Every structure is written in structure tokens, then in C-alpha cells.
Amino acid sequence: MYMCLEGCKQSFLRCRRFIGLDGCFLKGYYGGMILAAVGRDPNDQMLPIAIAVAEGETKDSWLWFLKLLIADLGGKDFCQTITFMSDQQKGLLPAIDELLPNVEQRFCVRHFYSNFRKRYSGKALKDLMWKAAKASYHQEWEKTMREIRSINPEAHKYLMRTPPRHWSKSWFRFDSKCDVLVNNMSETFNSVILGPREKPIVTMFEEIRCYLMERWARNRSKMIELEAGAVLPNIKKKLLKERERSRFWMCRVSGYMLFEVYNRNQTSEQYTVNLDAQTCSCRRWMLSGIPCCHAITCYMDRKLDPDDYIPHFYRKEAYVSCYEPLIHPTNGQNLWETTPYPDILPPPMRKMPGRPKKSRNKGTYEKAKGANEKAKDPSLVTRKGKANNCIICKQVGHNKRSCKSNANTSQGETSSQAATQSGP
Ligand SMILES: [Zn+2]
Missing domain, CATH: 3.30.420 (Nucleotidyltransferase; domain 5)
Structure with missing residues (x-):
């Protein structure tokens, strides 16, 4: 159906x-x-x-x-x-x-990483793999991949088997104006x-x-x-993040709308920005349509408001237009017409083993993450731990059936005393 x-x-x-x-x-x-x-x-x-x-x-x-x-x-x-x-x-x-x-x-990079982790675990590899996925330009991706190769050549080979245009921003096309990885x-x-x-x-x-x-x-x-032409809230949040990052950057003018943007802390990072063409060599502006911190630095230099350069598809009018089409109400079964066709039968049944689960199947990576969170949060530990506590001796790690003190009491007081005396 x-x-x-x-x-x-x-x-x-x-x-x-x-x-x-x-x-x-x-x-x-x-x-x-x-x-x-x-x-x-x-x-x-x-x-x-x-x-x-x-x-x-x-x-x-x-x-x-x-x-x-x-x-x-x-x-x-x-x-x-x-x-x-x-x-x-x-x-x-x-x-x-x-x-x-x-x-x-x-x-989806979360899923891609979860498969990667099954073979190659470790925090260093995890961070590098995500860095390679988030890299917005080819050179950064290549550099990160070289680092992965130096740590584990096999992991590098495994990643290279999937073309990076499927999982790294550095190879994504600009058409969709959407830079998400998950x-x-x-x-x-x-x-x-x-x-x-x-x-x-x-x-x-x-x-x-x-x-x-x-x-x-x-x-x-x-x-x-929202007032006419306003930038939508979730997009505004993203722009705000970029605005905050822009304080680390300075720009030199080349042409009226052409700049080179360099890092305040004298790192080797430097990008070229063209405000007319709305491009930055970091590629992030073209990937999402939201000006990157480098572009914002240049807009500020020209005393222009970056908000004015957010594309129309992130504005109030686009949202209103998006939800304009109606999903029409329908009548109940009492008003349905009888058709000459046979009734639809249920599909062939496939019985799955075990009790039906309601929550989504989590990847191994997410499971491990959940366990870490539980370990950090004491309230979760006690709630979960309570079920595993022995109700007789209140110790953790066994239940009443395998409890030693229970075995002793069932054998009678005298023998339990004897057992404790004749112990080690
Ligand atoms: Zn940029």
C-alpha cells in the first residue's frame, strides 16, 4: 500500500x-x-x-x-x-x-560510522573519520585521510572503498543547498x-x-x-553560530566585493571570498546557502548585514508557501461507496522471532554511547541496578536464587553456622 x-x-x-x-x-x-x-x-x-x-x-x-x-x-x-x-x-x-x-x-554518516566501528574502534579513528566527513574542501579531507592511514592503513583502505562523494561534505554537490551528514x-x-x-x-x-x-x-x-522577509528561526540559529565564529577571522580587500580572509591566530588557514558570486573557497557557503564565517567577516567589513544575504528559500514567505497546499479532510467509513472489487485481504504473515520490540534498533556505536551516559548518570544506574540487586543480601551482581546467604538459611541454622565456621 x-x-x-x-x-x-x-x-x-x-x-x-x-x-x-x-x-x-x-x-x-x-x-x-x-x-x-x-x-x-x-x-x-x-x-x-x-x-x-x-x-x-x-x-x-x-x-x-x-x-x-x-x-x-x-x-x-x-x-x-x-x-x-x-x-x-x-x-x-x-x-x-x-x-x-x-x-x-x-x-548517513552515523550509520556509516557504526559499520566502520565494528572493524576499527578507538577514539582517535572515530574523531578522524568524523573530521573527514565534516571536511568541507578536498584538501582537508585528503589531509585527514592521510592521518587515518598513518594510524591504521587497513581502516584507510576500508573507508576508501566507499567513494567520498557519498559521505564527505568536501565532495558533495551544491544543488540541494543542504549539507547534512545524517x-x-x-x-x-x-x-x-x-x-x-x-x-x-x-x-x-x-x-x-x-x-x-x-x-x-x-x-x-x-x-x-514573523515580519515579512524574516529569516526562519532554525536558519537564524545557524547564522548566529557563524557570526560567533567570524570573530576569529580578518579580511584583506582585493576588489570591491573580493576578499582574502585569514585567521587571527596566524594559522595557515586562508580563504578567498567573492560576495558578488556568493562563494567562499571553504565551500560551506555554497553547500548550505548560509554565509560562512569568512563571508560574514567580509560583509561586516563592507558594513553590510549578512541577514540580508540569506536566500529566499530560508525566509518566512518560503515557509508560508510551503504549507499553503491543503491536506483535505476525508469522510468516515459510513460515507464510503461500495465498489464492485473484492475486499482487500491482509498481507501474508511473516512471524519474526522473539518478542516484538517497540524502539528503534540502535547501532553498536549508539548502544555504547547510551551505556556511557548511564554510567555517568547515577540516577540511571540505581534505577537499572535495582533490578539486579539481590533482595536477600542487597548485594549487586546476583539474585536471590544464586545468593549464598539464601543457600545457607535454607539448610537450617546449625549447618549454616557450621559452614561459616568451617570456612576458609
Ligand atoms: Zn568560508
Whole structure:
């Protein structure tokens, strides 16, 4: 079953061309999976586009889902201009290659690191891998990769097997104006539909439709108080961070709008900025559309306000226009028309081993992170620890069944005394 509401589709067509793809398990009786395509609205929040229920994350089901999605969004030519992000799911990659060859594809770096960590652990490698992913220009990425090679040549070889255009900002194209490294919008959507995921399929779709309808209505009135042309709050936050960083930079003028920007602390870092063309050689400005700290330094030098140079797709009007399309209300089953077609039957059931889980499957890296947090937080330790405390001797590490003092009392007082006396 596939659902792409006209309102969602129209909203996406007014946003940046970036789609996160992900699959998550259904928690209901019949099992199966939800495949979802989630975009980003002008305020950098999730914008669900289409969802489907399939029997699993196979190449066939991704092919079927993507074909419908591509047709809905306006055909292959348009979809070639979209950037797709995924968790490198098995069936998904060949499906994208088949339908949209040469399309810009990114892999969620959190997921990519979690696979990397299974073979090559350690904080030094972790930091370097993330540094390589966050590097915004080729030279920085190459330098970081050389450092990785000097620590562990095998880890370097492993990383080089995945082309960096999939996982490092330094090789991303500028088309999508979105520089994210993680598929967090898809994760947010999966957690939002946690409740509906336990329901039978039609009920689940209905609850998701209601959620989307109300979300659209809420968002339509959300930014109404902002003044005309205002930069949206989440974008403003990012710009503020760049403004703070700009105090470490100074600029020298070359042409009226052409500068070189160098670090105050005399590091070797230096970039060229062209305010007319809106480019900086660090590439971050072109990746996100938000002026980088180097550009801000130059704007300040020219007594110009960087806020005025935020592109239109990050402003109030873009947000209002994005949520203008309506998700229309629908009638209940009492008003449905009877069709001549046979009733739809439930899908073939695949029983999964074990008790059904509700929370998302975490990667090993996230599990380790969670454990560290628990170790730091004493309240979490005692709450968790209580279950493992022995109720007889109150000691940690065993329960009443394997408790030594329990064994002693059950044998009677005299023998327990004898045992303690004849001990070591
Ligand atoms: Zn820059």
C-alpha cells in the first residue's frame, strides 16, 4: 500500500530538493515494513512526502516504491536533480542505481560510522573519520585521510572503498543547498509514527494521514507572526553560530566585493571570498546557502548585514508557501461507496522471532554511547541496578536464587553456622 498525499507532494515541490529514504518495522500482528520518503521544509524540519507498506526492505519493494515516488514527483528528469540520503540499505542502493543513475546519493554518516566501528574502534579513528566527513574542501579531507592511514592503513583502505562523494561534505554537490551528514529527518518521522506502527495497516495509514493533516494546519499558522522577509528561526540559529565564529577571522580587500580572509591566530588557514558570486573557497557557503564565517567577516567589513544575504528559500514567505497546499479532510467509513472489487485481504504473515520490540534498533556505536551516559548518570544506574540487586543480601551482581546467604538459611541454622565456621 502506497500513500503520497497531494498536499505533501505540492509542499515538497516548493522546498529544497533533498529526500531522506528509510525503512522501519511495523509492530503489529502482520509485521512488514514502512518505507518512507522525508524531505526538509524551509525551517529545516521534516516534511514527509510519501510512505508505503511492504513485506520487507528488498530490492523489489524499494524499486516499486521509488517508481511510484518518481512518477508522483514529476518523472525521472526532475528526480535526477534531487539529492537522496539513505542508510545504505541493501535493496535500496541497487534500486536507486537502476532508476536514477548518476543521481546525488549520500549515506548517513552515523550509520556509516557504526559499520566502520565494528572493524576499527578507538577514539582517535572515530574523531578522524568524523573530521573527514565534516571536511568541507578536498584538501582537508585528503589531509585527514592521510592521518587515518598513518594510524591504521587497513581502516584507510576500508573507508576508501566507499567513494567520498557519498559521505564527505568536501565532495558533495551544491544543488540541494543542504549539507547534512545524517538521516535524522527519517528517524524523526519513524519515531513520530511509533504509535500508528502498532496498528493494522489501514488504521495506521489513517492515523498518519490525520497526523499530517493537523501538522500542515499547525505549521500553516506557525510563522504568521514573523515580519515579512524574516529569516526562519532554525536558519537564524545557524547564522548566529557563524557570526560567533567570524570573530576569529580578518579580511584583506582585493576588489570591491573580493576578499582574502585569514585567521587571527596566524594559522595557515586562508580563504578567498567573492560576495558578488556568493562563494567562499571553504565551500560551506555554497553547500548550505548560509554565509560562512569568512563571508560574514567580509560583509561586516563592507558594513553590510549578512541577514540580508540569506536566500529566499530560508525566509518566512518560503515557509508560508510551503504549507499553503491543503491536506483535505476525508469522510468516515459510513460515507464510503461500495465498489464492485473484492475486499482487500491482509498481507501474508511473516512471524519474526522473539518478542516484538517497540524502539528503534540502535547501532553498536549508539548502544555504547547510551551505556556511557548511564554510567555517568547515577540516577540511571540505581534505577537499572535495582533490578539486579539481590533482595536477600542487597548485594549487586546476583539474585536471590544464586545468593549464598539464601543457600545457607535454607539448610537450617546449625549447618549454616557450621559452614561459616568451617570456612576458609
Ligand atoms: Zn568560508
